[in-house]
Amino acid sequence: MTYVLHFAPDNASLIVRLALDHAGLPYQTRLVDRAARAQETAAYRALNPNGLIPTLETPHGVLFETGAILLWLADTHGGLGPAPDDPGRGNWLKWLFFVANTVHPALRMTFYPDKYTGTDRRDQARLRQHLQTQLADHLSRLNDAAADWQHNAPTVLDFYIAACLRWCVLYPVDTDRSWFDLSSYPALHATCLRVETLPACAMLMRAEGLGDTPFTAPRAPTPPYGSAT
Ligand SMILES: N[C@@H](CCC(=O)N[C@@H](CS)C(=O)NCC(=O)O)C(=O)O
Missing domain, CATH: 1.20.1050.10 (Glutathione S-transferase Yfyf (Class Pi); Chain A, domain 2)
Structure with a gap:
């Protein structure tokens, strides 16, 4: 099983996407349709009871909370942050x-x-x-x-x-x-x-669809599908 990232464009899921791609980890994506408030549905809440984006399905269970997912990926795969024995x-x-x-x-x-x-x-x-x-x-x-x-x-x-x-x-x-x-x-x-x-x-x-300078000079997203809000 590869990871499954539940995302919406320009949502906190983008941070997890960056981590997965930076580490070269295979994953699939599932759009959470914010225009239809899909994050509030029973099906989504069965994965993430808080009804928030992102959610990451892993072979070891479903993860939510951006910080927890990032730390878990860093510790599980390395190369995404200082290892537990690093002085920093x-x-x-x-x-x-x-x-x-x-x-x-x-x-x-x-x-x-x-x-x-x-x-x-x-x-x-x-x-x-x-x-x-x-x-x-x-x-x-x-x-x-x-x-x-x-x-x-x-x-x-x-x-x-x-x-x-x-x-x-x-x-x-x-x-x-x-x-x-x-x-x-x-x-x-x-x-x-x-x-x-x-x-x-x-x-x-x-x-x-985050444009050429998404962090130094951000512009409103133009996602190929889905919506940011
Ligand atoms: N503490 C959560 C916050 C996540 C969060 O605020 N996600 C926003 C998108 S960036 C969201 O799900 N908004 C939809 C809503 O609040 O209904 C985390 O770190 O994962």
Whole structure:
């Protein structure tokens, strides 16, 4: 059995796709049709009870949560991050968990504020503004700590960070996103550039219609099929 990646274009599944392609691992894909809210169906929830994307089917069971999938792939296959006995492993793990536990959830709340505050638009705007201030701070810290997590070879953490930064530029589509400027974070910009030049990124760009500069100068996706939101 090869892996099966349940994905939607420009969703967090793109990070797992990058990891699979970078490691040269065979996998199939299954589109989660977000336009039809397929992530909420009983069939999808049987795989991922949280109803979120991505999900990865493996010979050892179904995995969900982006950070867990990335760490599992890195540990299972190597070449995607420092091995458990690498002296740099601890510092790398700290920031991997920071991105998975703090940066990604904060972004998620800016994308779907209604799921956290309810339907009042002013509450949603207040939450979003507060989170964007926090995110700018989180990204500064991540930028300043690059020596801890940027390794000689790209790791799944580079993929995770590049995706989060892309989303800062593009989402939510109907709001002011001027709080974010990639050039303010030189180390994070370097990560975007590094990821963008990988063969795995060329595969991702084709598969999900992410344009020529998906991380350094993102544009709205034009996926061959499926929808991002
Ligand atoms: N903590 C989850 C978050 C994943 C997540 O927010 N996925 C988004 C797409 S990028 C999603 O499924 N959105 C659909 C929804 O919330 O209904 C993870 O890391 O896998």
